[in-house]
Amino acid sequence: EVQLVESGGGLIQPGGSLRISCAASGFTVNRNYMNWVRQAPGKGLEWLSIIYTGGNTNYADSVKGRFTISRDNSKNTVYLQMNSLRAEDTAVYYCARQDVEAARYDMDVWGQGTTVTVSS
């Protein structure tokens, strides 16, 4: 079964750092594009970051320079390192796949999300 499972969310103080994870099963992360998307309480979806098959990355302006996406091919897992966290980063964070192997680039598989709360 194709599945994504996020973990690592929690309560963190402003200015702090946190790394969240997205473990994949049923497919290989480095053969697909992998993304992070977040949703603040009561708000819409916000795309944050992508890691391409070749390892290149891209970021939304709102997190550029503070967040870093990476992957561990041996663990088939994607990460989002979040530094200099602010209250406005409070959200549910989802990872999502773009199925490059099927030549599709929509986000067809999503994880269940992990909640990050930035508060003192």
Added chain:
Amino acid sequence: DIQMTQSPSSLSASVGDTVTITCRASQGISNYLAWYQQKPGKVPKLLIYVSSTLQSGVPSRFSGSGSGTDFTLTISSLQPEDVATYYCQKYDSAPLTFGGGTKVEIK
């Protein structure tokens, strides 16, 4: 960066009605447009990709159309289980921007 504008932001319709949601891109994106459904408290679910292709398992009352800058999502014969927020998203290139969402309720 290309902006994605959805309208309306919310709507209320009766069961059986036809509902249309529009999404406009500030620049052309060919047909690299997806629609997602998010029910309250749930994970977003892919409905339509490449503007008009129905994802497997999605009821045929959902349909999409458009190319370039103007796109529509149509729900024919609205059902109670269609209560949700619907998002469009461009995926031609990063940033993979979402529209602001359209909340659909039953009248």
